[in-house]
Amino acid sequence: MGVNLRDLIPSEAKMEVELKALKGREVALDAYNMLYQFLAAIRQPDGTPLMDSHGRVTSHLSGLFYRTINLVEEGIKPVFVFDGKPPEMKKREIEERIKRREEAASKYRQAVELGRLDEARKYAQATGRLTNDMVEESKRLLEAMGMPVVQAPADGEAQAACMAAWGDVWAAGSQDYDSLLFGAPRLVRNLAITGRRKLPGRDEYVEIKPELIELEKLLKSLGITRDHLIVIGILLGTDFNPGGVKGYGPKTALKFVKSIGDPLKVLKVVPKVEGEADPSEIFKYFKEPPCTKEYKISWREPDPEKIKTILVDEHDFNIERVEKGISRLKKAYRENLRGRISRLDAWFKG
Amino acid sequence: MTSFRFRFRDARVWRYMVSSIEKIIEDGVFVVNDEGLSLRALDTSHVVMIDLFYPKDSFDEWEVAEEATFGVSFKEFSKILRRAQKNDELVIEVKDTFLDVIFSEPSLGERVFRMPQISLTYEKLPEPKIEFTVRAKIFSTTFRDVIRDLEAVGETLVIRAPEEADKLIMEAKGDVEQVEIELPLGSSLIELQVDSPDKSAYSIDYFSQMRAAAQAADTVSLSYAEYAPIKVDMEYTGGGRLTFYVSPKEEE
Numbered sequence: 001m002g003v004n005l006r007d008l009i010p011s012e013a014k015m016e017v018e019l020k021a022l023k024g025r026e027v028a029l030d031a032y033n034m035l036y037q038f039l040a041a042i043r044q045p046d047g048t049p050l051m052d053s054h055g056r057v058t059s060h061l062s063g064l065f066y067r068t069i070n071l072v073e074e075g076i077k078p079v080f081v082f083d084g085k086p087p088e089m090k091k092r093e094i095e096e097r098i099k100r101r102e103e104a105a106s107k108y109r110q111a112v113e114l115g116r117l118d119e120a121r122k123y124a125q126a127t128g129r130l131t132n133d134m135v136e137e138s139k140r141l142l143e144a145m146g147m148p149v150v151q152a153p154a155d156g157e158a159q160a161a162c163m164a165a166w167g168d169v170w171a172a173g174s175q176d177y178d179s180l181l182f183g184a185p186r187l188v189r190n191l192a193i194t195g196r197r198k199l200p201g202r203d204e205y206v207e208i209k210p211e212l213i214e215l216e217k218l219l220k221s222l223g224i225t226r227d228h229l230i231v232i233g234i235l236l237g238t239d240f241n242p243g244g245v246k247g248y249g250p251k252t253a254l255k256f257v258k259s260i261g262d263p264l265k266v267l268k269v270v271p272k273v274e275g276e277a278d279p280s281e282i283f284k285y286f287k288e289p290p291c292t293k294e295y296k297i298s299w300r301e302p303d304p305e306k307i308k309t310i311l312v313d314e315h316d317f318n319i320e321r322v323e324k325g326i327s328r329l330k331k332a333y334r335e336n337l338r339g340r341i342s343r344l345d346a347w348f349k350g
Numbered sequence: 351m352t353s354f355r356f357r358f359r360d361a362r363v364w365r366y367m368v369s370s371i372e373k374i375i376e377d378g379v380f381v382v383n384d385e386g387l388s389l390r391a392l393d394t395s396h397v398v399m400i401d402l403f404y405p406k407d408s409f410d411e412w413e414v415a416e417e418a419t420f421g422v423s424f425k426e427f428s429k430i431l432r433r434a435q436k437n438d439e440l441v442i443e444v445k446d447t448f449l450d451v452i453f454s455e456p457s458l459g460e461r462v463f464r465m466p467q468i469s470l471t472y473e474k475l476p477e478p479k480i481e482f483t484v485r486a487k488i489f490s491t492t493f494r495d496v497i498r499d500l501e502a503v504g505e506t507l508v509i510r511a512p513e514e515a516d517k518l519i520m521e522a523k524g525d526v527e528q529v530e531i532e533l534p535l536g537s538s539l540i541e542l543q544v545d546s547p548d549k550s551a552y553s554i555d556y557f558s559q560m561r562a563a564a565q566a567a568d569t570v571s572l573s574y575a576e577y578a579p580i581k582v583d584m585e586y587t588g589g590g591r592l593t594f595y596v597s598p599k600e601e602e
């Protein structure tokens with residue numbers, strides 16, 4: 001879920017960009033976040049996910065394979081960051097997610113029985129569950145494709161934000177705004193869903209473009225610090241206190257935080273933070289998330305045999321389509337990943 | 351409110367130049383002043399910069415009272431300029447928020463296309479500072495043939511000048527094929543100056559995109575240094591010049 005800062009972000013702090021504007025940039029992608037998006041989006045009209053002959057879900061593999069190829073073809077250099085152990089504080093959110101999924105699953109079954117396809121699809125999208133096997137085969141697929149995979153100690157999103165803050169990658173890529181709280185100088189949204197998308201429940205399509213949010217611009221336009229932003233996040237609700245604080249919307253939270261000034265003081269005077277987690281612990285978690293420096297970012301030549309083993313042999317993907325994908329990936333690798341194109345900026349300074 | 355107008359002898363030159371620019375850059379701001387017409391723009395990935403300059407003498411009519419700018423979407427501009435035909439003269443007239451692109455041919459009369467200006471903040475980009483070690487000049491037809499040969503095989507162009515300074519070598523490597531093209535001084539090479547026998551590599555894509563602009567050019571000058579951008583100057587009849595700076599590519 002993540003913190004919802006959407007209504008807080010002024011239009012001047014976010015920018016719709018073309019994929020090609022990100023050419024040559026390394027982006028650390030929150031892999032779980034992406035996989036869930038694939039599970040939600042890649043489905044048949046009645047909401048059934050893609051499956052192999054053993055009935056195992058393959059939507060995430062299909063999404064990962066083709067989307068990664070797309071990104072690399074556009075010159076983006078993706079780094080995939082996977083979640084480690086969820087922090088104790090996140091327990092309640094995780095329990096709620098499981099509950100939401102179960103509810104959605106029973107509604108889905110009802111809708112199917114009643115023959116309501118549109119509804120069925122809607123509920124099915126919320127039932128997506130990532131098992132350990134699915135995560136492991138996603139990593140294997142990415143490695144076979146030559147993509148760097150980073151294992152986070154805890155939150156993948158936090159790790160991606162740290163890597164961006166350290167300058168090892170240019171931006172963090174996620175759908176959630178938490179990356180900004182974690183300190184990512186740049187957040188790119190919509191990378192998993194860029195392109196023509198069907199609007200839910202309607203026969204209409206929209207063109208979705210990546211959205212770039214720069215932390216410094218955002219803080220400047222709101223007139224606050226990152227500490228303030230974290231506190232606002234806690235007021236609105238994070239994964240650690242899903243309900244937030246009653247009575248605070250984006251506007252009131254911003255006004256309140258600004259009127260008090262000292263971010264930590266805000267947490268003390270706030271009436272009641274929902275959930276069991278201590279607000280100052282949540283603050284600390286966003287401010288200094290657990291991150292590792294144990295990773296290597298490099299792209300390798302794709303391994304066609306390994307890719308085919310996973311997709312074709314194990315999961316019944318169509319061999320021609322996979323081979324076509326592999327040859328696109330190989331070409332994109334040669335053009336955009338192997339070798340480094342520098343930017344002209346270095347020669348402007350002189 | 352500024353308005354100005356200029357006339358250029360051959361509309362097709364513009365058609366070809368903008369057809370290249372369109373592939374690299376989305377939009378840009380032209381500046382007209384006492385010296386002539388100029389445009390400098392950077393592609394979104396900051397790998398290529400274009401720098402265009404036409405002195406006012408290269409125009410048959412130049413009615414510019416004071417410095418002014420006009421912003422265009424190159425995609426839209428190119429769409430219109432593609433209508434340029436043989437013998438067409440080009441008149442650009444800028445008024446208020448729109449610009450008229452007029453093709454005129456005495457026997458056919460005028461065709462007036464109107465397109466909106468786009469409002470962009472104009473900020474003058476600096477010129478990249480590069481100490482070039484190799485400079486060469488070739489005919490534009492040679493340039494286009496060489497690029498076609500290279501792009502047939504690979505994605506990276508490697509350019510090098512041997513110690514003897516008697517030729518320039520351009521090569522590309524693909525998965526299985528490779529190509530090496532020798533341009534000896536005196537035949538394909540019009541000029542060559544080698545301060546240091548350097549070698550550098552660039553992505554071929556951008557050179558493919560320059561091919562259209564080369565079609566209308568007379569000569570093409572190439573200047574580069576090791577691990578530095580290459581400067582590709584297209585020189586046009588009448589003193590106009592369209593320059594592309596392309597960042598180097600390092601092979602791992």
